[in-house]
Amino acid sequence: MVANVTLKKAKQNKQDEFYTQIKDIEQELKHYKKHFLRKIVFCNCDDPEWSNFWKYFELNFDYLGLKKLISTHYEENKPSYKLEIIGDVTGDGKVDYKDIIKTPLKQNGDFRSPEAIEILKEADIVVTNPPFSLFREYIAQLMKYNKKFIIIGNQNAYTYKEIFTLIQQNKIWSGNKSGDMEFKVPDYYEPRATRYRQDETGQKWRSMGNICWFTNLDISKRHENLILYKQYNESEYPSYENYDAINIDKVTDIPLDYDGVMGVPITYLDKYNPKQFEIIELGIVGSCTFTNNRKMEILDKNGLSTGKFTYNAKGTLYKKYNPMLDKKPAFKDVETGELYSSIYARVLIRKRSS
DNA sequence: AGGGGTAAGGCTTCGCTGGA
DNA sequence: TCCAGCGAAGCCTTACCCCT
Known part of the structure; x- marks a missing residue:
């Protein structure tokens, strides 16, 4: 069948x-x-x-x-x-x-x-x-x-x-x-x-x-090790709201001095050396354990109301919306009105202790 | 109606070149 | 020397469909 x-x-x-x-x-x-x-x-x-x-x-x-x-x-x-x-x-x-x-x-x-x-x-x-x-x-x-x-x-x-x-x-x-x-x-x-x-x-x-x-x-x-040059700082590397990790948008931006879990674009796997980083899990729907159950309204690509709701951020990692850096927000918390950006397809990795 | 899973692409930046 | 314009290379998003 x-x-x-x-x-x-x-x-x-x-x-x-x-x-x-x-x-x-x-x-x-x-x-x-x-x-x-x-x-x-x-x-x-x-x-x-x-x-x-x-x-x-x-x-x-x-x-x-x-x-x-x-x-x-x-x-x-x-x-x-x-x-x-x-x-x-x-x-x-x-x-x-x-x-x-x-x-x-x-x-x-x-x-x-x-x-x-x-x-x-x-x-x-x-x-x-x-x-x-x-x-x-x-x-x-x-x-x-x-x-x-x-x-x-x-x-x-x-x-x-x-x-x-x-x-x-x-x-x-x-x-x-x-x-x-x-x-x-x-x-x-x-x-x-x-x-x-x-x-x-x-x-x-x-x-x-x-x-x-x-x-x-x-x-x-x-x-071969991926050559890194960036240093971690709180403002450039926001944490996710529904997973204990920081977000990284470009593989070359992976900080060399961060010891916790990082969400990196899937293209990181082109550079993966198992001795340099450990793969924790795949940060997308169905593959990792999100810690969220808040009711949020789904916003469209212009950041406007859709009247649709989600309880698990449509199964994506997400972070607080930063109007200075981010495109339009994707979700709005129904209770607090806080805005969030959704993040797609990340690989969650952690530095191997050397 | 909301969640899970998918997709033989498409957007953005880089870097070279030639004209001013 | 600068920069617009272009092709090439780099790098990653999100709309949609099916299922419950």
């Missing part, structure tokens, strides 16, 4: 075809070279005809010392195929496209299909750009089969409960590059106001500013 719902959702969501550029793949994977020696790499969300992931590993098969490269092609409604490279089978002294072995599949190449899962079991490292609409399932499957991976995702996924928990448990973490990334998209994608262009050949492109890599392979970035 649940699977049906998910499949239906995936089918409805057609916006999952984004082709990663080879320069982005190279830039990220150069940090992982040591992990690939004598390993079986599997690209299980791929269109090998177009995929730059496939291309990257084909070109670098010997350089990385791979044991095997496998990719499954996805078809919506018909049997598909897989491609493999196991080395220089033609014996011409180099690994290239002539060494590709193509084998038909009985199923459609979906990463969840039994055939694809059998291949997954054989693989050591999975590298791909999975459909974001199936991101939870995708990660869950990798964790279930205890696989190493380097995959592209979206910073929004930091706020998915399951993903956040894995990060908190040091089972997965973010890769090197995060932020802006541009992808080739199919022709049927509609233009949009920003982050869209069509190049001189007519190829459509879309970009996102919140792309990041997720991995469970060790990289040096994870051991």
